[in-house]
Amino acid sequence: MKFYENIKLDEFSSEPKYIQLYEILKNLIEEGAIKPDEKLPTIRELSKKLSVNTVTVVNAYKLLEQKGYIYTKVGSGTFVSKQNDEKIQVFSENPLATNIKREEINLGINFSTLTPQSSLFPVEDFKFVINRILDRDGASAFNYVEPQGYFPLRESIWKYLRECGVECEIDNISIVSGAQQGIDLVAKVLVNFNDAIVVESPTYTGAAAIFKNRGANIIEIPIKEDGLDLDELEDVLKKQRVKLIYVMPNYQNPTSITYSLEKKLELINLALKYNTYILEDDFLTEINFSKKPNEPLKTLDFCDRVIFIKSFSKIFMPGLRLAVIVSPFNISRNLVFAKQNTDISTSGLIQRAFDLYLREGLWTRHLNNLKDIYYKRYCLMKEKLSEIKDIRFKDPKGGIHFWIESELDATIIAYNAKKRGIAIAPGRAFYFDSRSSNNFRLSFAQTDYDDITNGINILKEIFDEIKMPG
Amino acid sequence: MKFYENIKLDEFSSEPKYIQLYEILKNLIEEGAIKPDEKLPTIRELSKKLSVNTVTVVNAYKLLEQKGYIYTKVGSGTFVSKQNDEKIQVFSENPLATNIKREEINLGINFSTLTPQSSLFPVEDFKFVINRILDRDGASAFNYVEPQGYFPLRESIWKYLRECGVECEIDNISIVSGAQQGIDLVAKVLVNFNDAIVVESPTYTGAAAIFKNRGANIIEIPIKEDGLDLDELEDVLKKQRVKLIYVMPNYQNPTSITYSLEKKLELINLALKYNTYILEDDFLTEINFSKKPNEPLKTLDFCDRVIFIKSFSKIFMPGLRLAVIVSPFNISRNLVFAKQNTDISTSGLIQRAFDLYLREGLWTRHLNNLKDIYYKRYCLMKEKLSEIKDIRFKDPKGGIHFWIESELDATIIAYNAKKRGIAIAPGRAFYFDSRSSNNFRLSFAQTDYDDITNGINILKEIFDEIKMPG
Structure with missing residues (x-):
């Protein structure tokens, strides 16, 4: 006392x-x-x-x-x-959670977040389209839009998705306020108390939190080098009815693994065979540095079993809160009702502006520019990481992050890195039980070339220091 | 066949x-x-x-x-x-539900919606603040904001609420994407499978739909001339644990009834006595035409039992999707977590623009202007309605709608009105079981003086015609 x-x-x-x-x-x-x-x-x-x-x-x-x-x-x-959990929150997915003090995230070098830095935002172009909309649409820009989304935007997104290989009806496209809301709406439509939901392990726990809030039981299936362990998945599916399988098949968060084409097809077959749905969270497909195509599952969905959520937060501007759902025929109507019941509709002004942005070809220009920048960062980070002997990683060949394995509990690395002004995302942040993990995620979304060079040099020093006394 | x-x-x-x-x-x-x-x-x-x-x-x-x-x-x-329900949907709260064709709601005179017509939107002023924000904040305007809301906006809303008599800590204010989302978030925090929720009868069924989606049991308590029937409420509270009481104490939707001060106080006392929360949906308090104050419940909340949701959709621009929650200390943190889990945060650009709008005093100007216009419409509608002998109504002394009773099932009135190009909201739209009702709601949010005069003349003719053959 x-x-x-x-x-x-x-x-x-x-x-x-x-x-x-x-x-x-x-x-x-x-x-x-x-x-x-x-x-x-x-x-x-x-x-x-x-x-x-x-x-x-x-x-x-x-x-x-x-x-x-x-x-x-x-x-x-x-x-x-015990105080470990509290420290980890500093590195979790959303750095602006209210229980984190601002100064704590103003670290020198931030490898921990997938959110693009604001200097990559196409601010001037977007300002231009917003003003065009205000002049063109006047008061209409501030009125309700249909819960399913502003029709012209659904049309231009339909065109864009076709270019990406996703064929669908405009009728099955919904505009929502970010991928997080998309997952929330899908959960409202499909997930009820006591339902079983399969997620990848490790995964983005912010999605699974939604399923848990609906009273679901979460079943974790490990990720292998080429995607989800489908044998283990089928064992689960045989034993019980699963309502939904939540996956990120391209540049998975956090492992950066892309499923093989075979696994993608086999996963859809399993969904058909066992009468379940797949929720595909697509947030980085466009950032492909290899010559191999990386089809979203939805492009392969011959039996209308894939609910496809495409987020623009990681490749555009997160504050706009915009994402798209392409849903199977069977659940499209209910998704719209869920959206209406949740917040009526997404901001009409933002939808109209993004529509014009797409139609004017500004999106393509932005994406090419972003890809160039990310490619250079990716090459540099890969090169720098290969200088650290104590770690292993698989080349993601796209996306904006690496998944690193070492001999040490990554929480220790994260703790020491933080003391040197560097934020990394330790593996335990991607498991529900915050289990100890030797992996950590490094993203280059917020780091320019100097940051990458300096930051990884410091990480190298940290590995050397930790090894020395042992 | x-x-x-x-x-x-x-x-x-x-x-x-x-x-x-x-x-x-x-x-x-x-x-x-x-x-x-x-x-x-x-x-x-x-x-x-x-x-x-x-x-x-x-x-x-x-x-x-x-x-x-x-x-x-x-x-x-x-x-x-049976086809009655389908026809009613045309007149239900949100005229833009996707299952309604646009031409069906492009009626000549629309008394059915509470959504203000877009000619009342302060478009030029808002355009001005948006551009000021884009110049001032640049890329920051497109980044994530804290899930609880942009701090300066919470601060200016805190000031505005104080002027309205609502004293609270900035820490207990959250910005959300419209009242519908506010209700959804409160439900996520408090309402679980099999919980009992009390609602007014009749009520805004769009709120109760959220509770139902959480698996709650809805208990309807009738509204009397001065507010909820508190004897009946106490009988319910004695018998079972109630998680939440959902009320609209000022200009209730649809009845336009304002609770007496005594009932407001007694309701809070009951919430304290039976350990439950009140969810106050405040969407029209500002539109008070009487000299009597119409305190929100929250101003009387001596025991931190009232969750106060203030919507700006009916008194500003619905497409902005902005509302505020003032929550009891006990649930504020969880509300923020629920918001973060639902859609991370509300559009930062819109929050920044609304903040500046408040700070520049444009809001007060808009509100005074709106009140003037609504007051004139209210006087005209009251006068015109008094010319119809077959109806009764209580003077709402504020708000934007009247609740009319006649000898006839209001669905018949609505059907005949629609044939003459007039939309009204029949009472059954405000009951879960769509029971037959002799009441209907008339709003002047979308009708100018000519519309009110002509529309009510036609309604009078309809009453005369229907009575004639009988």
Whole structure:
């Protein structure tokens, strides 16, 4: 109890007392002054000691619990959590989660995020189309649009998808507010309490969180060098009805693996045979550096079993919140109803502007430019990584990230890298149980040539240092 | 079976055959050529008769079923549905639902929607702020923002809410993509399978649809002249744990009733006593024509039991998709996580532009202008309605709609009105079971003075005509 003796709350601060108390306890826990599994004083004890209302302590404890600093055991009291998880959140997919302080992500070199840096955004071109829309459409630009999406945009996306090999009816295309919403809508239509959902392991846990929130049971199937382990998948499918298989077949997140054509076809066959759907999350297909085509599953979907979500957040501007769903005939109507029930429709102004952007050919220009830049970064990163002897990786031949394996728990690498101003995404961020992993993901979405050179030099030093004492 | 003899599908049409077949059958049903509860031919029979693949018939039947034209009885076959519901959809809350053809809603006079007409949108002012933002913020305007919302906007909304009497911490304010999304997020945080949710009866069924999608049980409590029937509510609360009470205390949709101050306070007391939350959907409070204040529940919320959602769709521009949630301390964090899991964040460009719009004082100007226009329409509509002897209504003293009662089933009025080019919203659209109702809602959001005068003259004629033969 001695740590609590020195706590002083400021009567005159503009900050509420519970926030003050929360900050103090949080710091004590982070600094290790209060250790994991140590018991905290009861609410009554602490409020008495600090001469504050019990509500103040209740609220501070609640906040600590919400943020994962403490946990409650029924009948025994309140205890300090293990702190690993908290540190990892800094490197998780969305660097702007509200529980992360801004200064923490303003690291020198950020290899941890797949979000493109804003200097790659085609701001001037988009400003031009927005103004054209405001002049052309006036008030209409601010009215509701159909829940399924602004028709002309669905038409221009239909044309673009055809160029990518995805043949579909305009009627089966929906515009949604980003891939995250697309996954959420698909879950609303297909996933109910107690349903089984298959995901890749490792995976983007932000998708699986949606399925969990619907009360689903998540089944993890490992990824091999050429895609999902289909034998293991079929074992699962034989034993139980699976509602949905969530996959990223091109430049998977986080492994950067692209499924082989055979696996892609076989996966669709399994979906047909066992009467399930595949949810394909396509966010990087365009960024192909090899001469081999990398077909989205949807282009091979002979039996209308693939729900195709195409995100523009990683190859355009994430803040626009735009993605597209191409859905099987059977669920298209229900998807539109789900969208309407969720937020009526996606911003009409943004949809109209993106439509014009596509029609004016600006999209193609942007994509070519982006691909050039990413290609150069990819080559440099591959070259630099090959200088580190202690790691292994498979050449992704596209996309914007590498998946690196070493002999060490990647959380240790991440911890040491952070101290040197470098953010990487350790493997455990891509498993539900945050299990220990020797892999980490390095992305070049936010790093220019100097960052890549300097950052990987520092990583090399870190590997050398860690190895030395051992 | 004779009606099917004449069906001809066009081999060379660009329209898929199943769509052609769907359209033909739909028209036959709508025209009454195939009657309610009449049995349709089996898939095999019809495909043989039309010489088409069975898949074509299967898909056409599926579409007819999804749109409510037909229903299936296990073991006996496919039958035509009663057609009332379909007609009502034309008048339901969101006139742009995809299953409604555009020409159907391009009626001469539209009293059916609460969505403001686009000539009321402050387009030039908003164009001005968007361009200021693009110049000021450049690429940042297209990046992710915090899931909880762009901080400066939360700050300016905090100030605006204070002027409205809602005192809260900026930390408890979230920006969301419209009230519909706000309700969806609250449901994700609080509503689970089998939970009991109380709603007003009649109500905005678009909200209750969200609760139903979460697997909740909906309990309807009638609205009286001064608000919800609190005796009946307390009976329910005594018997079972209720997770959420969904209310619109000011200018309720559809009844236009404003709760008395006593009822507002008593409702909060009940929420505290029975440990439940109130979800307050506030979309029209600003449009108050009386001298009496109309406090949002949230201003009276002494025990942090009210989740306050403020929509800007009915008093600003619906296509922007912007609303605000002020949430109790206990659920604020989880709401932010739900938002992040749902669509990461709301468009940053729109948030930045709306922030500047508020800061420049343009919002106040717009609101005063809108209130003037609505007040004149309200006075005219009240005067014109008082000329119809066969109806009764309570003066709403604010808002944008009247709730009218007559001796007749309002569906009959709506049907006759539609034939004369007038859309009204019949009462049954606001009950889950689409029960028959003698009430209908008339809104002046889309009608100028001439529309109001002419439209209500025609309604008067309709009442006279219907009464005459009887």
